[in-house]
Amino acid sequence: MSKGIISKDEDYSQWFNELVIKADMAEYSPVRGCMIIKPYGYSIWEKMQAVLDKMFKDTGHSNAYFPLLIPKSFFSKEASHVEGFAKECAVVTHYRLKNDETGQIVVDEDAKLEEELIIRPTSETIIWNTYRGWIQSYRDLPILVNQWANVMRWEMRTRMFLRTSEFLWQEGHTAHATAEEAIAETEQMLDVYADFAENWLALPVVKGRKTPNERFAGALDTYCIEALMQDGKALQAGTSHFLGQNFAKAFDVKFTGKDNKLDYVWATSWGVSTRLIGALIMAHSDDAGLVLPPKLAPIQVVVVPIYKHDEELENITAYVNGLTEELMKKNISIKFDKRDTHRPGAKFAEYELKGVPLRVAIGSRDMQNGTVELARRDTKTKETTSQEGLADRIEQLLEEIQANIYKKAFDFRAENITEVDSYDEFKRLLDEKPGFLSAHWDGTPETEQKIKDETKATIRCIPLNNQQEAGHCMLTGKPSTQRVLFARAY
Amino acid sequence: MSKGIISKDEDYSQWFNELVIKADMAEYSPVRGCMIIKPYGYSIWEKMQAVLDKMFKDTGHSNAYFPLLIPKSFFSKEASHVEGFAKECAVVTHYRLKNDETGQIVVDEDAKLEEELIIRPTSETIIWNTYRGWIQSYRDLPILVNQWANVMRWEMRTRMFLRTSEFLWQEGHTAHATAEEAIAETEQMLDVYADFAENWLALPVVKGRKTPNERFAGALDTYCIEALMQDGKALQAGTSHFLGQNFAKAFDVKFTGKDNKLDYVWATSWGVSTRLIGALIMAHSDDAGLVLPPKLAPIQVVVVPIYKHDEELENITAYVNGLTEELMKKNISIKFDKRDTHRPGAKFAEYELKGVPLRVAIGSRDMQNGTVELARRDTKTKETTSQEGLADRIEQLLEEIQANIYKKAFDFRAENITEVDSYDEFKRLLDEKPGFLSAHWDGTPETEQKIKDETKATIRCIPLNNQQEAGHCMLTGKPSTQRVLFARAY
Missing domain, CATH: 3.30.110.30 (C-terminal domain of ProRS)
Incomplete structure (x- = not known):
């Protein structure tokens, strides 16, 4: 069934753009390079956030929030950092609009800021300026803080999810007493990212280090996870930076050690972003639409009833209610699509496009036979299964699908x-x-x-x-x- | 015990400021009117978000994300809306910095935007511009969307949590086929806010409507919940707006009804913000520090061991591990403070300051007697309790504390x-x-x-x-x- 999406073999880039739109993931906004993340796309981000947030907390981190706007003078304090970001900064210069003589709304030149403010492209500078007040002695260390936030980098060439002027991300910023501790933190967070990519996104990644040319602006060492997309292009899926004492020196953040000596604090930062949603789409999907790994799919199982008379629907509904309860106990999300405005075929196509891992179809014949039809999104295979023990079968299939999607991506990478x-x-x-x-x-x-x-x-x-x-x-x-x-x- | 905080009877406003700082909730940033929410303060926001987000989802809403920046022309389309917000807008005018001849980092005048962009003070305009593409027929309605985001209003007089230039909030934006439906939504969300305020923040609120003077800029009707602080000042804790067809008309959002006629869509918006953290502090706390309702306290129970020898600590630890397991099953959060760098008295003062609802102290004598000392933060009362059945007693006490904090605030309001x-x-x-x-x-x-x-x-x-x-x-x-x-x- 055609979804009106171009084949990925014909034009991979166009396929991606059309898929993002047709699957209701996101759309471009009238603000250049910024996108609107629609509810279906955002619900994947929420799942990613929940998993990552728990991983961060399990490794001892807390969340905090720092200002969106950074004074230009702060931003300029670390030389290579400003070098790296100056060319793509949104700059706030005024704090008021007014009506001019003709009634037009214009910028009020009387409300010009003394110092321009930069919308954060990343928060090292404002955070290290803050840490100066938080750190006096080794007893104040380590500081293990993460922030969930929006950031802005004025990109010239944009692509939804993968490169947008504004994007959502998390940025961890930690402070340590020794270089060794900071490097261990950098490596630990790389492992967290790799674990998340492989076990949740079903995306095999190579862990490695960047060359000096490709390092984060201000880092001594940048670690990354790199994934391979279906067109053979690589995608950087997460980075973890060992910042040495660069930001501590730029913002004069010193601590008294156990030996009573004063030294600069050691730093790391690490982040992943909504770019991961782009990676998820590009790595697994096909010409029929999204293929989502069950662990991150907003809807894991959809049930489509096939019936002519209302009493048939009542029977099916009674059964589905029981199934729903069983699946909820297993923490499996299920949607029962009873809409009478759409035919079953249209529903099948919709859920295929949206990448729902498992589809259950139940007709009147099934109700008589005590069966259902199960269709897998990843392999496009179908099976007729007994209603008895269906929840267990679904649980098992979701695990198989997660493993299969990973294996497919792993084999693809091995071949490439x-x-x-x-x-x-x-x-x-x-x-x-x-x-x-x-x-x-x-x-x-x-x-x-x-x-x-x-x-x-x-x-x-x-x-x-x-x-x-x-x-x-x-x-x-x-x-x-x-x-x-x-x-x-x- | 003095925490170095001024008494609230002496200077309520100063008491609030000192408490926010001393209890590690937040601090001012170098960017005028913007604050840094520290981990302890942010963890309360995370709890609020989790509860509210569930309430929104239970009432059928989904989350999405819209751009931070709004073109000035959009912003100007709804006359009373721009009137209300124009005077407090942060304006982005350039998208690049550069090095000038002297090596200084300056704004690059070659990178001036054709049209200025406003940092959202609220998102009605960008969202209704988007809804135009989402809505054609009554079948596309209602749209029930919420956004968690940062917003910016350039306030001249700021106060931490209560009025800051940047703040975190949620903003719901819904679209409906009829005025009745939109009004019902407006009222439903007011009820959600009132429920949240009373049952989670332990904050009694008056539900009401604003006079035309006090309405949201662009609303036909603004509903609010109003709370009373301990100094007798009121605090608006949440608002829910019936926007009529104002934004649909400004952004030309029409739909074909069941009767095949074209009409403008009806709108609501509603929001609460990090201001609620300020309300929480102001409503319940005392001269000794924060008093947090157990349902929103980041740490509900803290255990402080009192011992001289390591083997005593081992005994206490073994008992606390068992207690922790029992409390985890009841979803009660417990912190066991084993730090040997602080004396018990210092720990008592710290947790009193931070408003931990229940403190458990266990010494060697207690271990012999099978008892613990339980201290309530709200009433400052202590009891010696058997270790047997302690988890149940703690659960019961936390409920009593939640109820007592509410009752105290309720009685105070009744008297005032x-x-x-x-x-x-x-x-x-x-x-x-x-x-x-x-x-x-x-x-x-x-x-x-x-x-x-x-x-x-x-x-x-x-x-x-x-x-x-x-x-x-x-x-x-x-x-x-x-x-x-x-x-x-x-």
């Missing part, structure tokens, strides 16, 4: 990580069989930049626990001790 | 609602025994304004289901059919 030893081969594969390309590189920013300029491929990461292997840089032939992962990326 | 029949008496009471003053008013905006100018008292609301009673306006002597509630307010 290729070791490459020559630059010609590298360029050929980027066009013919894009994916992660594992290649030797001489370790210089110049070579990295040249490859990027010539091929649009970047070093996605140096995988953690990378195998050491003698080789030669594919571009310069200089010696190299390990392969790194290249790809074109979102 | 006074019927007044003369303007002299009215003015005298405002100074001598402030509270809600129930008085006759001639129903004109001019009289209302004059009373406000002369006394700083405003009409807080016309209570719902108000008793009809013939009388004379206390100021003009003109006839009146009902009393309304006046007060000085936050």
Whole structure:
């Protein structure tokens, strides 16, 4: 059945845009580069938030809230940080509108701010300015704080969920007494993100570190998780930064150690965003619509009754009410779609488009036979199943679907990580069989930049626990001790 | 024990400010009028969000997210709306910073926006512009959407939680086919707010309607809940607006009805904010610190061990672990404060300051006797209780505390609602025994304004289901059919 969506093999980018719109996930707003997240899309974000928030709390973090607006002078204090974000900042300059002589609403020039304010693109500066007041001694450390917030980066080229001027995210900002502790925190949060990606989004990721060129502006080290989309492009799904003492020095945040000596505080920051919704869509969906992993699907099971007479519907309803109660005990969400304004076929198509993992159809014949028809979204297979023990069967199937979606993505990635030893081969594969390309590189920013300029491929990461292997840089032939992962990326 | 907080009888306003800081709830930020909500304060907001969000979902609402920035032209489309908010808008005019010749970071004048963008003070305009695309027919109605977001109103006089330039809130925006439905929604959400205030915040509220002068900018009718603080000032704790067809007309949102006729859509909006945290503090707390109703307290029970030797602590710990398990089954949160850096007395003072409803102290003698000492924060009473059945006793006490805090606030309000029949008496009471003053008013905006100018008292609301009673306006002597509630307010 056609949903009016272009095939992803024909135009992957267009397929994504149409799917986001048709599946009621989001739409563009009249504000350039900003999107409206519709209820169905937002409910996935809410599920992600709930899971991540628990993971953060289980690792000792608390939430707090810091101001949206950052004084320009703060923003400028850490040199590489402002360098990285200055070109994409929304700037507040006035605090009042007024009616002009013609009755038009205009900016009131009498209400010009003494100092311009920046809408946060990230909150390191305002937070480290605050931490100065919170930290005197080692007893005040560590500080383990997270913030759920909106941020703004004035992007020139935008794409829904993946790159928008405003987006929603969480940003963790922690303060520690030693570099070792801060690095351990950075790595712990990378593990949390990888766990979340693999076990909830069903998205296999490579954990690694960025090259200096690709680091967060102000970080000494940036760790990341990288995922592969179905078109062979990579997507950075989360980052965790070891910030060293850069922000503590910029904002003069010192503490007295156990040894009574004064030192600057060590910092980390880490974040994931609504971009993950884009990753979820791009990684698993197909030409018929979304394919959502059951653990994050807003509706896990939908029941569509098939009937002619009201009394048939009554029978079906009685059965579905019992099933609903059983599923609720298992924490499985179920929707019973009794609308009489839509035919069963239209409902099937709608839930396929929206990626509901399991569909249960029940007709009068089923009621006589004590059966239902179960249809899986991921494999598009159907089975006729007994009504007896159906809740258990559904629970089991949802687990199978979650595992299967992960396995499919895992196998796809395995097929699309290729070791490459020559630059010609590298360029050929980027066009013919894009994916992660594992290649030797001489370790210089110049070579990295040249490859990027010539091929649009970047070093996605140096995988953690990378195998050491003698080789030669594919571009310069200089010696190299390990392969790194290249790809074109979102 | 002195916490270094001024007495509330001496200076209520200063008491509030000091309490907010000392209890680690929040602090001012360097951005004028914006505050930093610290983890302890934010955890109360998280509890409020969880309860309200469930209430909204139980009444059929879904969450969504709309852009932070609103084009100035949208903002100007509803005349009284822009009138109401134009004077307190943060305006974004540029989207880039740059280095000038001297290396200073400055606004890049080449990156001036064609149209200025307003940071949302509320989202009616951007949302109704969006609803135009969502609504064609009565089948698309109702739309029941809520948003959790930050908003900004450039306030000249600010006070933490109660009035800040940026605040966190939820804003519901619903669309309906008929005025009746929209009014029913407006009233339903007022009931939800009143239920939340009374049963969770332990805060008795008066439900009522605003006079035209005090209505939300763009509303046909504004419903509110009004609470009384301990200094006799009123505080508006939530509002629910019937917007009529004003925004539908401003944004051309029409629908085809069942009768096939085209009509404008009917609207409501409703919101509560982090202001409720201010209300919670102001309504219940005392000179020793916060008094939190158990249902919203981040920590409901704290256990402080009193011991000299490590083996004593081991015994106590073993017992507390068992208690913790029992309380977790009852969904009661418990903190066991084993820190050896603080003495028991310091811990007692800290949890008193932070308003933890119940404190359990256990010493070696208690372990021998099978007892504990239980101390209530609200009444400051202590009891020695058997360890046997302690979880049940705690559960019961928490319920008693919740009820007692409510009753105390209810009795205080009952003592401070006074019927007044003369303007002299009215003015005298405002100074001598402030509270809600129930008085006759001639129903004109001019009289209302004059009373406000002369006394700083405003009409807080016309209570719902108000008793009809013939009388004379206390100021003009003109006839009146009902009393309304006046007060000085936050």
